[in-house]
Amino acid sequence: MSIALDLSSNYLTGELPVAVKNLKHLGEFYVSQNRLSGWLPNSLGKCASLEYLYLDGNLFGGPIPSSLSSLRGLVELDVSGNNLSGGIPEFLVTLGELKYLNLSFNDFEGVIPSEGVFKNASATFVEGNNKLCGGNPELHLSRCNSKTSSNTPLRVKIAIAIVILGVALVFSFFLIVWFRKKKKQQPTTTFGIIYKGIHEESGAVLAIKVLNLLNRGASRSFLAECEALKNTRHRNLVKVLTAVSGFDYQGNDFKALVYEFTEKGSLEDWLHPSIDMNEQETVRNLNFFRRVSVAIDVAHTLEYLHHRCETPIIHCDLKPRNILLNEEMVAHISDFGLAKLLSTDGVSYSANQSSSLRFRGTIGYAPPEYGMGSELSTKGDVYSYGILLLEMFTGKRPTDERFKESLSLHNFVKSTLPERITEIIDPILLQQRDTRGTIANITRNRNILGNGRHLQCLISMLKIGLICSGESPSERMDMNDIVTKLCSIRDKLHPTRLHSED
Template sequence: MVVLGSIDSMPGALSCGGDKEWPAMEQRQKMGALGGSEKRRGTGSFGSVYRGTMTNDGQEVIVAVKVLKLQQRGAYQSFVAECEALRCIRHRNLVKILTVCSSIDFTGLDFKALVFEYMPNGNLDEWLHNPLLEDGNRRVLNLSQRIDIAIDVACALEYLHHHKPVPIVHCDLKPSNILLDNEKVAHLGDFGLARFLHQDDTSLAEISSGWATRRGTIGYAAPEYGQGNEVSIHGDAYSYGILLLEMFTGKRPTDGEFVNDFNLHRYVELALRDQATCVVDQDLLSATEDGNKMTPMSDRITGIRMASIISIMKTGILCSKELPTDRMRISDAMKELLGIREKYHTDTHICED
């Protein structure tokens, strides 16, 4: 039998209180809940995420189950690191872990999984780059929604970077690791590469920083990581800056046009001089706030939107500067975005009156 207990039951984990006990689940039930590639919601370096169900107090609950590929080098360490990072953090913009599973599967091999609250709106990458639905309709995040998501992610990072007693660096910020709930509130997930800063406990320090050399994803990882430098909150700031630029241009940092020293940062930086409109995701200039196309859009509304987008892009540029110490701090970026959002809503309201 596979027991899905609270995260406090993991070896070495410290109780944080408030964790809910979930019932035991037999192996055949687990396989039934996860079985079939049609239930797979995503695949990463160390495992796959499935849409599953659990029964609690007679009610069926939809969950997301991350099953580790333990044969993959680094997967076990990723599992331990994620448990360590998630065990005591609580924030509205972080994924909520419900339980962990550490047992033996029906073939006699180790089985490890993490069970999270299910996010029905998928991840941000799907919304930005795969907007076409099965029924042929397009789903589009409007400007207000993108600003809200950007602020949500900044709030999550600020919480991690100021976490007590030990700050946490996410190390793998990218759109596919940002999940959206029913209201499209963003939740930062996948802490498999997370590191603790200034950790006094040697064993935990080895788990969090010495088990793998991988530090993020190509295009999003800070350039100093490629030189073997230690992780820092400045690395997350860089990834956040790239995320902002991607969200408002619609371009991935790994697009084929970005080669050598010409990257997404440079692309936007050059365009902001006199061609900002050319690099903006055109969906942001052609859709109403409810996602429907609006034709034509008044010049005044377009101007208000462009002013907000340019301000956001400038924030993205400041966060993704080459030198770590030159980058804008996440707390300052969040303040900038809060101000941009307030001004955008105020100006739009005045324009519509």
């Protein structure tokens, strides 16, 4: 069984420690999508058992270290989306087990090899490196220029160099702008990319999730999602219209899932809106009533998955990014790529089996017992739901940099309730419009959200979040009880109706 270490999609900074050389029996190492910088340490070459090495989406610079030539069993290497430079190392040609190589969007230069893994254009990715040339014609790189004639005057050479540099800078600028927009329009999920499409005949807008089958576990994710959703029927589940499994025009495996499109994006977009410097800021504020409504939608869905399906389902990756909102701001749970099905004896099973912790959720939302090797259970989803509630009403991610050592989002909320509640709630909830359309400037001496009833309801929501996110599974509530309590809170808010402004 391969030993795996997955630190992907966090906020890790600094250099990759030289001490990585001590991980001599590590078979899989993932640090994708962090903020790591510096040169790749030569000590990586000491990890002789490595088969899967993913360093993509960081700020690494310098060349690929020659010490990696000792990783004779390397099957997949991804260093895309960094600032790596220099030539393509010739030793990559000699790695006979290498089946996937992604060097995209770096600053490599020179002639690209044509042997080894580079023979297979469907297994080698080099786009976004404008100084590369030659290689397999299917890579569509420019031909390598011959040396400039020695008879050419120096001033002509300088003029040519300046023109080429100017064109390259302009082209690079547009390439960067295009790539950033491309990434924004195509959000990634656990194992693929979501595209927005339009049905040619009906004109219906669709969301199409195309699996990246070169990612480890993508095929299992596809099977798990199909298995989990094939017999489910609930208004708050994202609706799968069809699944596609076949081959693309190059004869490679192709798998995709087609969903109904959700117009308002994800809950992540509303709780933590990002600001694009090239676009006008769009104000996305969820008021208190909308948040309560979304919380109830999600709770009803989990209660259905855990207790009303013929085969109970554990979602395993509940977080704001996997909760989508339609035009009416109704919440839908999505991305069942990590889902597990419970057999009649309570044991989890799925097409997506793996020994790696990579498949046990997202850091900050996954329950602590999963990190200690405990069996998956519905109480794991309850923990994730509790963290989700705390995040929705405080506006703080569980991975916020302030939560270090013994301080967590759970402890942060627990230490302030109920007397200091105004210190922890999302500041947006302190600015609710009254019936005359003016801003209520709430202070500690005034009732939050307008009156005491709303204050008590908010405290009750946070208390449910604390119970659900308790460290021990036995302390957590069942989704049936959670739904009952949330509906009671909603009833106390009436006759107040949902505000139309978001």
